Amino acid sequence: xxxxxxxxxxxxAEALRQALHAVYNVPPELVYTGPHDALNExxxxxxxxxxxxxxxxxxxxxxxxxxxxxxxxxxxxELAQAICRVAxxxxxxxxxxxxxxxxxxxxxxxxxxxxxxxxxSDELTILYALEPITGEPDLPVVPPPDWSRTW
Amino acid sequence: xxxxxxxFPVSGPGFxxxxxxxxxxxxxxIGSGGDLEAARAALRRGPSVSDADWRSALEVFxxxxxxxxxx
Numbered sequence: 001x002x003x004x005x006x007x008x009x010x011x012x013a014e015a016l017r018q019a020l021h022a023v024y025n026v027p028p029e030l031v032y033t034g035p036h037d038a039l040n041e042x043x044x045x046x047x048x049x050x051x052x053x054x055x056x057x058x059x060x061x062x063x064x065x066x067x068x069x070x071x072x073x074x075x076x077x078e079l080a081q082a083i084c085r086v087a088x089x090x091x092x093x094x095x096x097x098x099x100x101x102x103x104x105x106x107x108x109x110x111x112x113x114x115x116x117x118x119x120x121s122d123e124l125t126i127l128y129a130l131e132p133i134t135g136e137p138d139l140p141v142v143p144p145p146d147w148s149r150t151w
Numbered sequence: 152x153x154x155x156x157x158x159f160p161v162s163g164p165g166f167x168x169x170x171x172x173x174x175x176x177x178x179x180x181i182g183s184g185g186d187l188e189a190a191r192a193a194l195r196r197g198p199s200v201s202d203a204d205w206r207s208a209l210e211v212f213x214x215x216x217x218x219x220x221x222x
Contacts, residue, residue, distance in 0.1 A: 002199045004171050008153035048198050119157045144154035
C-alpha cells in the first residue's frame with residue numbers, strides 16, 4: 001500500500017518527521033525532507049518516507065510505501081490522524097472516491113470529513129466542507145446534492 | 152459529477168485506471184521525454200514506487216508519443 005498525504009504548510013516538515021518518530025518510532029534518518037530532485041544526492045540511507053515541498057496551503061507532500069506500512073501497521077488515514085494530533089497540523093488525503101477534488105480533511109485533533117477542493121487551482125485549496133467536521137467550525141459546509149455524492 | 156459541476160471520467164474505452172505510484176512513474180516517463188534510464192534514476196530512491204508500478208506505467212506509456220521502444 002502507499003501513503004500520499006498533504007500536510008499544512010504552516011507546520012514545519014521537521015515537526016512532521018518528529019511526530020512520525022514519536023508515534024511510530026520511525027527513525028528520523030529514514031524520513032527524507034527536502035526537494036524531490038535532491039533526493040538522489042541525499043547522503044543518508046534510502047528513506048522509507050519522503051516529505052517534499054509542493055506549494056500552496058497544504059504544501060508538504062508525504063509519500064511512503066510498504067516499508068512504512070510494515071513499521072507502523074497504520075492505514076493512510078490512521079497515520080494522518082496520528083501525525084496531525086501530535087504535530088497540530090491539518091492534512092488532506094484521498095477519500096477513496098473517483099472524484100478528483102473530493103478529499104478527506106484531517107483536523108489538528110484527528111477528526112476528519114470530506115471537503116471539496118478548487119478544481120481550477122493548481123494547488124490544493126479547500127472551497128468548503130461537504131459535511132460537518134468537528135474541529136473546523138469556521139469551514140463553510142455545503143452538503144452536496146445526491147447526484148454528486150460518491151459515498 | 153462533483154458538487155462544483157466538474158465532470159470526471161470513471162471508465163470507458165481507452166480509459167486506464169492507474170494507482171498513485173503508477174501515475175507518478177508515468178508522469179516521470181513523460182517528463183523525461185521517454186528516457187527510461189533518466190526516469191529510473193529520478194525515482195530510484197522513491198519509497199512508494201515498486202517494480203510492478205513500473206510495469207503497469209510502461210504498458211500505458213507505450214501509447215505515448217515519447218515512447219522510444221525501450222522496456
